Amino acid sequence: MPARTGEQFLKGLRGQRDVWVDGEKIADVVDHPKLRGAAHALAEVYDLHHAEAATCLAPDPETGEPIPVSHLIPRSREDLTRRHAALRQVAEYSVGLMGRTPDYMNVTYAGFAGRPDEWGAHGNEAGVERLVAYQKFLRRGDVALTHTIVQPTVDKATGDAPSAGNQHALRKVGDTEHGIVVRGARVLATLAPFTDEIAVYPGAPLPQGAEDYALSFCIPVGTPGLKFLCRDSMSAPDNRFDFPLSGRFDEQDAFVIFDDVEVPRDRLFIDCNLAAYNTVMTSSWQPNIMQQTMIRAWTKLDFAWGLALRMAASINAADPETQRLIGEIWTYAEFTRAAIVAAEAEAREWPSGLWTCGVRPLHALRATLPLWFPRVNEILRLIGSHNLLAAPTAAQLADPDLRPLIDRYLPGAKGMAAEERIRIFRLAWDFAGSALASRNEQYERFYLASSARNLARHLQFTDRSRADRLVQRFLDEEY
Incomplete structure (x- = not known):
């Protein structure tokens, strides 16, 4: 699929997902008054790619279909210059108020896929193959992706990274025929109600003995067991005179609970590999x-x-x-x-x-x-x-x-x-x-x-x- 339109983006949001805002489980994130403004603003970002195609779109390196420039892996100084122009165009739409427009994660995973040497080190060859394949899926489907990389803060005295036995942080609790089962929580999934998938990748380095917490994967936001507890809505009515910004740019933030969630093996990029987890984010x-x-x-x-x-x-x-x-x-x-x-x-x-x-x-x-x-x-x-x-x-x-x-x-x-x-x-x-x-x-x-x-x-x-x-x-x- 080439670069999606706003209409296609909104259609993708109408699937099942477990999203809670202000004590209410939201059945439709596209039209609910507490979420509608940002959903439709993001649809305008997708349409912006087509309106400014010369700046924001480029041929997929394998299929030739037009995709957002933010999905491309920079291979030269000129590629960075081209990406700068596309990123600036998107930033100007929300005047920088939306910190997690989809180009953020597009750039992130383009960078990950551009470093197979880094992600494939320490015996993680199978993980990096899945990661590169996932980035192709991401760009070819123009998928909206959020992430959650911070461990929940329960006791600051224990540090930022969980040690073995921590019952709050996200961890692997078992294997299945097709993947693994994870349990725990992470924060802060900005843009979560408006995305197709969610990514988990390394945050703070983990100590020895914390291999069960050394995980990286991407799964659909509608995966059974995933729950998104959003902060209080700050979205105002869509009145461009009274609320020119808060009527459309409340991108939301969510506390994410993984209640025994199965992660398919082809979506698993780091599977309890502590050395890989602690090094893949340290350079590029x-x-x-x-x-x-x-x-x-x-x-x-x-x-x-x-x-x-x-x-x-x-x-x-x-x-x-x-x-x-x-x-x-x-x-x-x-x-x-x-x-x-x-x-x-x-x-x-x-x-x-x-x-x-x-x-x-x-x-x-x-x-x-x-x-x-x-x-x-x-x-x-x-x-x-x-x-x-x-x-x-x-x-x-x-x-x-x-x-x-x-x-x-x-x-x-x-x-x-x-x-x-x-x-x-x-x-x-x-x-x-x-x-x-x-x-x-x-x-x-x-x-x-x-x-x-x-x-x-x-x-x-x-x-x-x-x-x-x-x-x-x-x-x-x-x-």
């Missing part, structure tokens, strides 16, 4: 996937900068302090852009022929973005002040008695119409102050791990030789 995964994550972040920061400029213009806030605050957002966007440019300029080829970005600039971003995004929201709220809380609704504007009064008493500066001013501040509130905004801020704080964790681990990803040389010069001087 991060520079590969971070091209997508950082293009999304740059898009979101550029949107925030543009929004701040519009807010200030609507009330003629040209004072130095407001301009300083807006300039602060601009620096975050520009540093992010510059890091992406540097990472793509430093692209490298791995032994298998996979090309990825250079890793150092992207790791620096990974450590600082969790600090920048909360600050951006704070700046927007400071610029907006009380104006964020004085923005009438579409229904109030439609009232024949209220509308003349609103037009008279709530215009923007320099002749801006009241309706335009109101739309700007409603958009700003939905981005920085609404329930969805709060979720997104929390999400960004821990996206690809927290700032503190990434800063503490920076020596694992950097080359300190030049820094050491600069210091050693003075330490070696005679006195």
Whole structure:
């Protein structure tokens, strides 16, 4: 099948799945009011691939059918440049608010399949054959995939990775004629209600003796025993005036329970192979996937900068302090852009022929973005002040008695119409102050791990030789 349309995507969501939102089991994720907005927004992403086919689609390397560029395994620097353009097109659709559009997992599994040398090491030859075959299935069917890689937090004192005997974490509990049986839980499956399949792959390294937890596989979300417990819905009614963002971009997050779920053997990529589990994510995964994550972040920061400029213009806030605050957002966007440019300029080829970005600039971003995004929201709220809380609704504007009064008493500066001013501040509130905004801020704080964790681990990803040389010069001087 070539790249799916939005209609085909929605049709695929109508199958059986065990999804719970706000205490209710959802029979139809496509049309339920708490899920409908994001489902149809994602359908528009699928349609966007066709509308922008020159940028977003490319021939499948084996069948020649058009598929999203995000499914392709980069084999050159030019491939990364082409993928950049496609990723940017998708990110702009949700202005970076949807962190797990399907291209995220498309890029992830293209990177996995591009490293058969890495995934096939430590006696995992059968697993990597299944993985490469699965990536072909993923791209040829244009399948929507989510993932769940974090172990449930029960007792922080025991660490991030489960040890033998842990009864909460996902683990293998038996074999069947056709595969294995798994039991336990994982978090945080963002986009889960709107996907066709779910992936499990390594997160934190596992200790010796934890082989039963060393698993990687992909299965349909409708597999018996799979249960998705979603967080409280933050999806607002689909009213583009009152809720321009939260009416369509609540991608949802789910706690996933595997209640004795059978995983078919042909979907099993790591089967209790501790050495493979602890090494497959240590080299090319991060520079590969971070091209997508950082293009999304740059898009979101550029949107925030543009929004701040519009807010200030609507009330003629040209004072130095407001301009300083807006300039602060601009620096975050520009540093992010510059890091992406540097990472793509430093692209490298791995032994298998996979090309990825250079890793150092992207790791620096990974450590600082969790600090920048909360600050951006704070700046927007400071610029907006009380104006964020004085923005009438579409229904109030439609009232024949209220509308003349609103037009008279709530215009923007320099002749801006009241309706335009109101739309700007409603958009700003939905981005920085609404329930969805709060979720997104929390999400960004821990996206690809927290700032503190990434800063503490920076020596694992950097080359300190030049820094050491600069210091050693003075330490070696005679006195």
